[in-house]
Amino acid sequence: MTSQSLLRKSALGVAALAFALTFGAASPAAAQSTQVTLDIAGRDFTGTIPITTGPRPVFDGTLCDAGSNSSTPITALVDASDKFEFNVQSTYDEGLKDFIVTAIDVDEADSTHQWNIYVNGTLITNGGCHTPVASGDTIKFALEPIV
Numbered sequence: 087m088t089s090q091s092l093l094r095k096s097a098l099g100v101a102a103l104a105f106a107l108t109f110g111a112a113s114p115a116a117a118q119s120t121q122v123t124l125d126i127a128g129r130d131f132t133g134t135i136p137i138t139t140g141p142r143p144v145f146d147g148t149l150c151d152a153g154s155n156s157s158t159p160i161t162a163l164v165d166a167s168d169k170f171e172f173n174v175q176s177t178y179d180e181g182l183k184d185f186i187v188t189a190i191d192v193d194e195a196d197s198t199h200q201w202n203i204y205v206n207g208t209l210i211t212n213g214g215c216h217t218p219v220a221s222g223d224t225i226k227f228a229l230e231p232i233v
Contacts, residue, residue: 120157122219124166125226128193131172139165144215145176145185156218159203159210159225160185184213193229202230 124135139162141151150160160176167174167190175189187201188194195201203210203217204226210217219225 118155120162120219120223121221122157122162123224124162125224125228126190127226127228128190129229131191131193135166135170137162137166137169139219146178148178148185148215150185150215152216152218154218158215158217158219159205159227160187160214162219162225163187163190163214163227179213182213184215187214187227190227190229195229198232199229200232202228204228 119138119140121136121138124137126133126135139157141149141155141157142161142164144150144160144164150158150164152158163174166172172191173189174187174191175194176185176187178184179186186195187203190201203214205217205219206223207226
């Protein structure tokens with residue numbers, strides 16, 4: 087990764103933090119929104135992004151709301167991707183009835199690594215659209231060896 091690219095990624099985190107500190111108070115219309123911290127730990131693309139998220143359609147238009155009109159790890163990732171213009175790719179797993187993240191920016195899952203999702207340090211077991219998150223939660227997407 088070039089130093090210019092690293093600088094862009096560092097600027098992304100600073101811009102996200104400045105935005106969150108400036109506009110952190112939710113308006114009445116955004117009262118249903120959830121403020122979380124999104125950590126991304128890839129090989130080349132890493133960062134911590136404070137983001138406001140909420141239940142919404144993602145990727146192919148499928149509603150991602152944990153079945154309870156809640157924010158989820160996937161909505162946080164997609165909202166951050168939309169806001170800060172980095173790439174997120176996924177596939178839909180028919181068996182899980184959920185999305186599997188296959189790439190975040192330049193970091194792609196492969197035959198030896200997968201994107202795992204943690205909420206407050208605990209690996210989720212229900213899938214990224216089936217796990218509700220609350221304000222103050224930390225969501226981590228980590229590209230890790232498949233075990």
